[in-house]
Amino acid sequence: xxxxxxxxxxxxxxxxxxxxxxxxxxxxxxxxxxxxxxxxxxxxxxxxxxxxxxxxxxxxxxxxxxxxxxxxxxxxxxxxxxxxxxxxxxxxxxxxxxxxxxxxxxxxxxxxxxxxxxxxxxxxxxxxxxxxxxxxxxxxxxxxxxxxxxxxxxxxxxxxxxxxxxxxxxxxxxxxxxxxxxxxxxx
Numbered sequence: 001x002x003x004x005x006x007x008x009x010x011x012x013x014x015x016x017x018x019x020x021x022x023x024x025x026x027x028x029x030x031x032x033x034x035x036x037x038x039x040x041x042x043x044x045x046x047x048x049x050x051x052x053x054x055x056x057x058x059x060x061x062x063x064x065x066x067x068x069x070x071x072x073x074x075x076x077x078x079x080x081x082x083x084x085x086x087x088x089x090x091x092x093x094x095x096x097x098x099x100x101x102x103x104x105x106x107x108x109x110x111x112x113x114x115x116x117x118x119x120x121x122x123x124x125x126x127x128x129x130x131x132x133x134x135x136x137x138x139x140x141x142x143x144x145x146x147x148x149x150x151x152x153x154x155x156x157x158x159x160x161x162x163x164x165x166x167x168x169x170x171x172x173x174x175x176x177x178x179x180x181x182x183x184x185x186x187x
Contacts, residue, residue, distance in 0.1 A: 045084035
């Protein structure tokens with residue numbers, strides 16, 4: 001039985017780590033006033049009929065703190081990439097000069113900063129919900145083991161461990177949100 005409990009704990013922890021890494025990637029996509037090539041992650045352009053991430057069909061680089069340059073490997077991909085960036089609704093208008101697409105990040109207003117912080121908090125709340133769902137699933141597995149002969153004390157200890165794990169990962173989410181909020185609110 002203790003092997004099964006250990007497996008449940010390891011599986012739960014690895015799933016929680018995945019939830020944290022998903023949150024990190026979502027927070028990177030939220031711009032904080034500085035140009036970051038990761039802002040274009042998840043945006044796909046039509047590449048000869050198949051949706052392809054921009055990073056796979058163009059070179060993405062940061063020219064300065066407020067400018068991202070996208071240089072397609074094929075010139076005929078300028079229009080599809082530009083359309084994909086506009087359709088992605090990231091709040092930046094692409095400037096196409098025939099060779100490059102440049103994305104100029106406008107300075108953030110106070111109102112926009114607060115809006116971005118709200119969006120970050122929403123992502124954080126989604127992360128917390130997924131961590132709690134993972135805990136719930138683990139506790140259900142422990143209760144099934146208890147029905148199959150696991151002692152009540154061992155089950156209670158395992159549930160307490162799951163709660164401790166949950167608290168640790170929720171605190172980690174809070175740290176990520178705090179850091180992102182500081183990054184956004186710095187003028």
